[in-house]
């Protein structure tokens with residue numbers, strides 16, 4: 001199959017491109033390199049293009065006529081989205097509309113969308129399944145939810161079929177050591193803890209210790225990047241075969257607190273980290289844990305790297321490579 005991977009130079013997109021190619025597919029990356037790296041695209045053609053540029057999207061779709069589009073391109077920082085909602089609605093919503101409208105024009109009708117646990121807002125119950133109410137707490141989550149809603153209308157009116165995958169916390173790195181997480185600035189907990197251990201940073205700040213959780217720190221569901229990508233591959237096959245739009249939550253169903261993540265990092269690296277106590281970060285729910293039974297059932301998704309030690313080991317392998325090159 002021929003897949004246009006929009007945002008294929010980013011953290012998750014680059015792992016996806018690698019998996020598509022390793023599985024015998026043809027991957028074409030479309031990316032403006034605003035936060036991605038061309039050297040992270042390990043195969044297939046690369047188009048330097050921006051989703052704000054409708055002619056560039058039309059050109060890519062017309063030239064390659066992909067069987068499907070996988071869309072990873074967006075801004076990703078929750079806190080920034082609260083301060084600058086304009087930036088988030090423009091890139092995550094308006095630019096996604098450009099992509100969807102081009103797809104309709106160019107008769108490309110299969111779409112896989114990177115959604116997020118942030119569409120749910122403050123959980124009403126845990127673990128969070130697909131039926132959980134969607135009340136996003138911030139513009140980042142709302143921009144993704146708005147795309148999910150538009151997709152329902154586009155299926156009805158134009159026959160555009162989609163699968164929305166709502167990731168919980170993507171983490172880890174490709175076990176080959178060839179790819180990993182490269183965000184600047186980095187805001188995610190696991191790479192930040194490991195940078196504080198490797199010496200690239202001085203310390204790690206814990207954002208709040210008085211949440212309603214056993215140790216008072218926030219609980220998240222960390223999912224290995226390779227398992228995330230394997231769910232995309234299964235979703236792609238399912239979409240092309242069954243032609244049925246679906247939404248799936250993707251996580252391991254196990255929650256780890258910030259303190260537990262720090263302890264596992266120390267255990268895996270056999271080093272101590274300096275911990276600073278900080279205030280709560282705005283918009284952080286106390287617990288986010290996925291119920292991914294639907295993905296397991298419908299997609300026959302079976303995550304391989306479910307324990308936090310393995311996720312941490314692969315992320316550490318990547319961090320060591322960063323400091324040694």
Ligand SMILES: NC(=O)c1ccc[n+]([C@@H]2O[C@H](COP(=O)([O-])OP(=O)(O)OC[C@H]3O[C@@H](n4cnc5c(N)ncnc54)[C@H](O)[C@@H]3O)[C@@H](O)[C@H]2O)c1
Pocket residue numbers: 006007008009010011012013030031032033034035036037049050051052071072073074075076091095114115116117166167168169170171182183
């Ligand atoms: N990282 C996580 O834990 C997580 C969790 C839930 C959802 N997601 C979603 O997954 C997707 C990928 O996240 P990531 O961590 O790989 O982010 P990333 O920043 O590493 O990758 C995004 C890529 O999209 C490109 N891009 C951004 N705007 C673009 C535009 N207008 N035109 C063309 N290219 C553009 C960037 O250059 C980058 O290569 C995002 O949509 C994000 O919302 C991520």
Ligand SMILES: O=c1ccn([C@@H]2O[C@H](COP(=O)(O)OP(=O)(O)O[C@H]3O[C@H](CO)[C@@H](O)[C@H](O)[C@H]3O)[C@@H](O)[C@H]2O)c(=O)[nH]1
Pocket residue numbers: 076077078116117118167168169170187188189190192204205206207208218219220258281284288
């Ligand atoms: O320096 C830090 C960084 C993070 N945290 C905490 O660690 C947890 C995880 O934070 P982070 O790694 O930033 O991820 P999230 O804020 O949970 O967000 C990720 O996971 C969400 C889905 O769960 C996605 O929507 C987002 O795109 C993705 O960035 C949170 O409780 C943070 O408060 C700290 O205590 N100190």
